[in-house]
Amino acid sequence: MPSPVSPHVSPGVAPRVLPPVAPLAQDSSPLGMFGYFNDHRDEVLNWLWYHTWLSAVPVVAGLLIALPLGWVARRYRWTYPPLVTAAGLLYTIPSIALFVAMPDILGTQILDPINVAVALTVYSVALLVRVVADGLGAVPDDVAQAATAMGLTRRQRLLKVELPLAVPVIAAGVRVAVVANVSLVAVAGTIGVPNLGQLFTTGFQLSVGSPYYPPITLGIVLCVLLALALDLLVVGGTWLATPWRRAVSGS
Amino acid sequence: MRFTRPAYIHQRAARADEVADSSMVSARVSGRKGKGGGLVIRFESVSKKYPDGTLAVDRLELVAPSGEITVLVGPSGCGKTTSLRMINRMIEPTSGRIWLDDRDTATVPTHELRRGIGYVIQHAGLFPHRTVLDNITTVPELLGRDKKETRRRALELMERVGLPAHFAKRYPAQLSGGQQQRVGVARALAADPPVMLMDEPFSAVDPVVRAQLQNEFLRLQGELGKTIVFVTHDIDEAIKLGDRVAVLQVGGHLAQLAPPAELLSDPSDAFVAGFVGRDRGYRALGFAEAGRLPVRKEHAVRLGGGLGEARDAAEDGWVLVTDAEDRPQGWLRTDRLPEAALPGPVTAQELNLGGTLAPETATLREALDSALSSPSGRGVIVDGAGRLLGTVTASEVLTRIEQQRVADGRPPARDAGLDAETDVGRDDGEGGEVV
Numbered sequence: 001m002p003s004p005v006s007p008h009v010s011p012g013v014a015p016r017v018l019p020p021v022a023p024l025a026q027d028s029s030p031l032g033m034f035g036y037f038n039d040h041r042d043e044v045l046n047w048l049w050y051h052t053w054l055s056a057v058p059v060v061a062g063l064l065i066a067l068p069l070g071w072v073a074r075r076y077r078w079t080y081p082p083l084v085t086a087a088g089l090l091y092t093i094p095s096i097a098l099f100v101a102m103p104d105i106l107g108t109q110i111l112d113p114i115n116v117a118v119a120l121t122v123y124s125v126a127l128l129v130r131v132v133a134d135g136l137g138a139v140p141d142d143v144a145q146a147a148t149a150m151g152l153t154r155r156q157r158l159l160k161v162e163l164p165l166a167v168p169v170i171a172a173g174v175r176v177a178v179v180a181n182v183s184l185v186a187v188a189g190t191i192g193v194p195n196l197g198q199l200f201t202t203g204f205q206l207s208v209g210s211p212y213y214p215p216i217t218l219g220i221v222l223c224v225l226l227a228l229a230l231d232l233l234v235v236g237g238t239w240l241a242t243p244w245r246r247a248v249s250g251s
Numbered sequence: 252m253r254f255t256r257p258a259y260i261h262q263r264a265a266r267a268d269e270v271a272d273s274s275m276v277s278a279r280v281s282g283r284k285g286k287g288g289g290l291v292i293r294f295e296s297v298s299k300k301y302p303d304g305t306l307a308v309d310r311l312e313l314v315a316p317s318g319e320i321t322v323l324v325g326p327s328g329c330g331k332t333t334s335l336r337m338i339n340r341m342i343e344p345t346s347g348r349i350w351l352d353d354r355d356t357a358t359v360p361t362h363e364l365r366r367g368i369g370y371v372i373q374h375a376g377l378f379p380h381r382t383v384l385d386n387i388t389t390v391p392e393l394l395g396r397d398k399k400e401t402r403r404r405a406l407e408l409m410e411r412v413g414l415p416a417h418f419a420k421r422y423p424a425q426l427s428g429g430q431q432q433r434v435g436v437a438r439a440l441a442a443d444p445p446v447m448l449m450d451e452p453f454s455a456v457d458p459v460v461r462a463q464l465q466n467e468f469l470r471l472q473g474e475l476g477k478t479i480v481f482v483t484h485d486i487d488e489a490i491k492l493g494d495r496v497a498v499l500q501v502g503g504h505l506a507q508l509a510p511p512a513e514l515l516s517d518p519s520d521a522f523v524a525g526f527v528g529r530d531r532g533y534r535a536l537g538f539a540e541a542g543r544l545p546v547r548k549e550h551a552v553r554l555g556g557g558l559g560e561a562r563d564a565a566e567d568g569w570v571l572v573t574d575a576e577d578r579p580q581g582w583l584r585t586d587r588l589p590e591a592a593l594p595g596p597v598t599a600q601e602l603n604l605g606g607t608l609a610p611e612t613a614t615l616r617e618a619l620d621s622a623l624s625s626p627s628g629r630g631v632i633v634d635g636a637g638r639l640l641g642t643v644t645a646s647e648v649l650t651r652i653e654q655q656r657v658a659d660g661r662p663p664a665r666d667a668g669l670d671a672e673t674d675v676g677r678d679d680g681e682g683g684e685v686v
């Protein structure tokens with residue numbers, strides 16, 4: 001049985017409590033993940049729960065922030081290039097750097113999940129500002145003219161016409177953001193924040209001499225399932241919010 | 252020559268005489284609707300210069316009278332849309348004023364102004380995410396009107412514009428272009444605005460649907476009596492729909508403002524004459540009532556009758572076929588019928604459907620067209636219920652045109668050649684029966 005204390009632990013994240021030494025499943029092939037899951041059920045489900053939460057909440061928060069920013073980019077045309085460019089640049093910051101820098105910026109503990117939530121909100125905003133701006137601009141020209149001609153105020157136009165018509169575009173962006181977040185959260189797991197990412201660290205630590213696949217495979221499978229489930233949720237919500245598109249394609 | 256409207260707008264033609272007295276218009280409208288007619292729209296030296304220096308409209312002076320359709324027509328880029336949109340201030344004039352009755356539009360908050368002005372555009376511009384009913388109720392909703400009453404009115408409007416009630420729950424993408432345009436008209440009318448602006452509303456549909464929409468539009472306007480400014484680049488549409496037609500020249504100059512018949516008979520300059528078109532003389536016939544045409548009795552046979560009998564009844568190788576209610580169905584050519592076929596019946600498949608039908612109240616244009624389009628050369632005249640009254644020939648209609656010109660104090664248009672031809676009338680049969 002390989003020792004859980006591995007010399008391969010990266011030095012930057014060394015001082016931390018390692019997972020308790022539980023009896024390991026004998027099967028070290030990918031199929032061993034079922035046995036691994038049974039042996040570590042509570043811990044894994046707990047990580048899954050955190051992972052879900054950390055993936056979803058930042059997207060919601062990011063959308064709430066991106067909506068007004070996107071509206072500004074649309075309303076005052078000159079702000080579109082700087083806003084969209086700035087948002088794009090945010091996305092190029094490596095996630096691990098942002099996770100590590102967050103405690104300094106926010107004054108929080110290094111392993112506080114808030115760090116991850118805030119960092120991922122930043123990414124979601126980066127992704128969604130452009131989507132919202134473009135979505136709000138997706139109103140066909142004659143529809144926009146009709147709205148003006150009927151005497152809708154700017155606010156009524158936004159709420160009654162532009163926003164509803166932008167839903168499909170924004171929803172497509174949200175789907176990307178949610179799925180991207182599921183994998184970014186896993187990265188945060190590698191620095192010790194409790195979530196499915198820790199399965200990869202564990203698997204890595206247990207792979208001394210020969211690879212030990214069960215936790216790694218389990219992490220991948222659960223991440224994929226989670227991404228699928230969240231994606232489905234967004235798709236479902238969009239479906240409910242856009243009866244007009246259904247009517248057209250479905251009949 | 253007495254200029255009148257084609258038959259389908261007779262009701263409105265009568266009104267045209269009344270509009271000079273706007274109190275009569277409101278009286279007429281209030282008889283039906285309990286409200287006044289439209290407002291008068293007045294352009295007072297209105298100019299629009301776009302930031303890039305384009306002078307789209309140049310010191311336009313124009314009055315769109317209450318309860319009338321004023322058509323703005325002219326070549327592409329002459330400033331029609333710009334002029335129209337200055338009325339509801341989607342475009343602000345650079346100088347000049349536009350009045351709605353005695354209100355300067357510049358002094359009214361834009362959204363308030365616009366909610367009182369219906370607006371219909373080329374592709375309807377319906378909200379794709381709202382049902383037909385929700386589209387129609389948009390403005391009443393903005394005005395905070397009673398929901399139930401608004402809904403009831405919207406359904407009534409749908410019926411008026413020729414949309415079945417079950418379309419209410421549909422989305423715009425589930426409608427044809429023509430149906431969308433009807434919804435667009437209903438939406439513009441929903442809050443019962445006194446003024447309607449229409450920018451090429453019927454130009455994106457096929458000619459058959461367009462004619463249908465135009466006729467229904469005229470019927471509707473006959474009932475509602477709104478003040479309408481209608482933009483088109485199609486002179487035929489302008490002539491058909493306008494009580495008055497304003498011909499604009501590129502650069503936003505008003506070249507002529509006149510009733511359609513006058514535009515055709517007396518264009519003010521070479522530009523208008525050119526724009527109105529080469530066959531304006533023929534089109535002007537569309538405004539001249541044929542009056543009591545000498546309708547000749549036509550020996551028609553019934554659908555399902557014997558072919559032998561049909562051949563005996565035929566004149567010049569053609570016999571008119573009607574249904575059991577005497578409504579003309581088409582012409583049957585009898586001089587090529589094989590002997591063997593004669594015992595058989597007259598069936599619909601063999602009929603020539605080329606001829607148009609002219610109502611007994613026909614204009615000269617309709618009467619002439621029915622004669623020219625008929626394969627037998629005999630134009631079919633029908634009564635209000637579509638039943639056969641008789642036939643006229645082109646030369647008889649031409650004679651009538653000549654008579655009207657003389658009565659009008661204008662020299663006959665015919666030359667010697669035509670003269671000779673018009674005398675070769677068909678004087679057999681019981682011709683000359685006046686209907």
Ligand SMILES: Nc1ncnc2c1ncn2[C@@H]1O[C@H](COP(=O)(O)OP(=O)(O)OP(=O)(O)O)[C@@H](O)[C@H]1O
Pocket residue numbers: 301302303305306307326327328329330331332333334484
């Ligand atoms: N926003 C704008 N900026 C600059 N020039 C404009 C603008 N809108 C219209 N124009 C110009 O003003 C003139 C009149 O345009 P307008 O749209 O009123 O024409 P129109 O008569 O409606 O033409 P069409 O029949 O093609 O619709 C044109 O020369 C056009 O190029």
Ligand SMILES: [Mg+2]
Pocket residue numbers: 331332333450
């Ligand atoms: Mg135009």
